[in-house]
Amino acid sequence: MSTVIMSESSDEQAAGQHYLVCGIEDCHENGQFYCNDCHRPVCEHCRDEHVKNPDTKFHEIVLYRHRKHQLPVEKCKLHPTRNVDIFCKECKIPICSKCSTMKEHHRHEFDDLEEIYTExxxxxxxxxxxxxKYFLPNTKSLKSEIEADATKIHKLMxxxxxxxxxxxxSLKNLVDEVSSENIDHTHTMEKSLLEMLKSQETIYDDYIAYLGKMSDDFEQHLSLTNHKLLFSETLKIKTIPETTKPVDPVFTAGxxxxxxxxxxxxxxxxxxxEPKKRKIQPMEAVTTQMKSTEKQLEQSKEKSDVKQTLSxxxxxxKVREYSVPGVDGVWHVSVEKSDRLWVSDWSNLVxxxxxxxxxxxIQTSDGHGYHTATxxxxxxxxxxxxxxIYRITPDKKITKFIKTGDWRPLSVHSSRINGDILVGMYKFYQGKVTRYSKAGQEIQNIQRDNQEQGLYSEPHYITENINGDICTSDYNKxxxxxxxxxxxHRFSYTGQGSGFRPYGICTDVLGHILVCDWYSKTVHLLDQDxxxxxxxxxxxQGIMxxxxxxxxxxxxxCVGQRDTNTLTVYKYLQ
Structure with missing residues (x-):
């Protein structure tokens, strides 16, 4: 009997990821239905035959995702030849059909054990x-938020x-300045006081000289040979000049x-x-999240199927070609939806x-690969x-999204794998790539290789490959x-011969890297390595x-030209 091609880990995976083969002998069609009595997948044709067959016409056939899971085989301990397949509601134990006829279970009510098992x-x-899909991702998200907060706190401190x-x-400099001024003031004060004391010394030197002269005069008056002088005049002595003591400076400590x-x-x-509580997604959103996950799985399967058929x-x-109004050149292109594009030149975004x-x-002031659709x-x-970094919502509302500090953001790409935002930046002739979450939280910085050499100069364009590789086009490097x-660092591609000048870059569903060479006016196709x-x-081909x-x-x-507003679309995969 044919079975599921790949083993299943959940109903959603079985329905969204794996191809089921009909369980009827010699039938290899898609088993999208399931017989709950036969416990095997059936295709649409075999389902119809199943209903017509007298032996199986009363079997319950449902969509595969609504199937009953087959009850695991367990032998009854009392009747080893019988399987346990009944549940006694009074005794609350699983039993076999023969047990149900015993007197211990007389008049008891029973349930189908398989129904209970399925439920x-x-x-x-x-x-x-x-x-x-809910608890683990949300917990990891909260943990990442804590790590981001820790980084933020470290930078803040x-x-x-x-x-x-x-x-x-600054305070030390002010203290030194005031202290120096105070010391200079003491020197000035000391000089003034010493000059005053020196002046007083001069006064007393002059008075001492005067007293010497007076002593000589008195000696002459008292001389016996000049006794007549005693009667001629009376000598008087000037009083001692008065001087003042200096007032001692006093230091008043601060x-x-x-x-x-x-x-x-x-x-x-x-x-x-009050600290704000971290936001936890409510349980009511689980169902919506699961449906979204199912849709993503289906889209992933579709892309995988496409990948297997493309080469x-x-x-x-050439598929089509048209002129884009509002721009002088097509410097960068972002696919928003299957029927819409965003195109930019140096100063306009259309x-x-x-x-x-x-x-x-929108009027802008950048150029190169500076926009991306999410x-x-x-x-x-x-x-x-x-x-x-700004965000434009479908209702045309523009909001500030991320501030990049000292770094100038040049290029940006929204990951198709997990929704992360990759940004190429530069400052002072050095570049880096920063990864942000969908909410704008910084997750990762990439700047140097294993030898601590700078990886980037000015990453003008950036994209992501299907294996998670981050590919940048660095014109200066x-x-x-x-x-x-x-x-x-995995590798660097420097063109074929000299003069390689990379511009726009993108990847495809097969992992190819496509990059424009400004020097040779060509588009190069690289493999994933x-x-x-x-x-x-x-x-x-007319691209200039x-x-x-x-x-x-x-x-x-989709290829845009720098010097014209022409956008040309080519088919290169089959």
Whole structure:
């Protein structure tokens, strides 16, 4: 009997990921139905035959995802030849059909054990799915949020410590300045007091000289030979000049404490505000989330099926060509939906349909690969001058999304794998790639290789391959730089010969890398490991020169030219 091609881990996986083969002998059609009595998948034709057959016409046939799970075989301990398949509601134990006839179970009510098993299986399967699709992802998201908060706190405290050191240094400089002025003042005061005392010394020197002269005069008056002088005049002595003692300078010590200094320098405190609880997705959203996951699985299967049937065509065919109003050149292209594109030149960002009709226009100031459409239908674009990343919602509302600090954002890409936002940035002739979550939280920074050499100069365009590789087009480095999802350098492609100048870059469903070469005016096709496959477009196809590239939902290559507003669509896969 044929069975499921691949083993299943859940109902959703069986229904969305795996191909089921009909369980009827010699039938290999898709077993989309299930016979709950035979416990095997059946195709539509065999289902109809099953109903017509007298032996099976009363069997219960349902869609595969609504099937009853087969009861595991368990032998009855009392009757080893019988299988346990009945549940006694009074005794609350599983029994076999022969047990039900025993007097211990006389007049007891019974249930089909397989029905109970199916119900319990579905219940437990649902709980298991909640773990995988709700509890575990949300817990990991909260953990990532905590890690992001830890990084933020570390950066914040480093900034506070730097500010505190600067403030303390400033206070030290002021203390040194005031102390120096005070010391200079003591020198000036000392000089003034010493000059005053020197003046007083001069007064007494003069008075001492006067007293010497007076002593000589008195000696002459008292001389016996000159006794007549005693009668001629009477000598009088001048009083001793008065002088003042200097007032001693007094140093009044500053009155301050450690707390006073702390007030001068400031203090870091925790706010009294109540901490905000981390947002946990409500349980009511589980069902919606599961349905979304099922849809993603189905889309993944469809893409996988397409990948298995597609291959490189031996020649490239032009599908359509049209002019995009509102731009002077097509520097970059982002596919929003199957019928809409975003196109930009150096200073204009235009939304257009496949007929070239303008739907929306925004004035910008960037150029290169600075916009990307998300899986949610938003458009994200960078503004390198304001160091800001913006988001445009389907209702045309523009909001600030991410601030990039000292770095100028050049290129941006929304991951088709997990919705992460990849941003190429630069400052002072050095570049880096930063990964953000869908909510705008910084997750990863990629800047250097294992030898601590800078990987990037100015990553003008950025994209992601199907294996998670991050591919950047660095015009200044003259290379396509590719790292894996962990940030480890895998390879750099530097063109064929000299003069390689990479511009627009994209990848396709087969993992190919397509990059524009400004120097040779060509589009190069590489394999997933950087191996050169071919020049897929050259001036012979009328592209002068190719600048922006992307692959649309129909696996066509959209190519824009820098010097004209012409957008050309090619088919290169078959």
């Amino acid at each position: 319990k299986y579905a219940l437990q399967q649902g709980e298991f799915s909640k773990i995988q 480093e900034s506070i410590r730097t500010s505190m050191k600067a403030e303390a240094e 009155r301050f404490s450690k707390d006073d200094v702390a007030k001068l320098l400031g203090r870091v405190n925790i706010s009294n505000a 490189l065509s031996s020649f490239i065919t 939304q257009t349909d496949l007929q070239g009709k303008q739907l929306q226009k 899986q949610d239908g938003d458009l994200i674009y960078t503004d390198k001058d304001n160091k800001q 003259r290379a396509v730089v590719v790292v894996n999802k962990s940030g480890q 950087g191996g050169f496959l071919s020049v897929i477009l050259s001036p012979q 020169p190719p600048c922006g590239v992307c692959v649309d939902d129909e696996n066509n290559l």
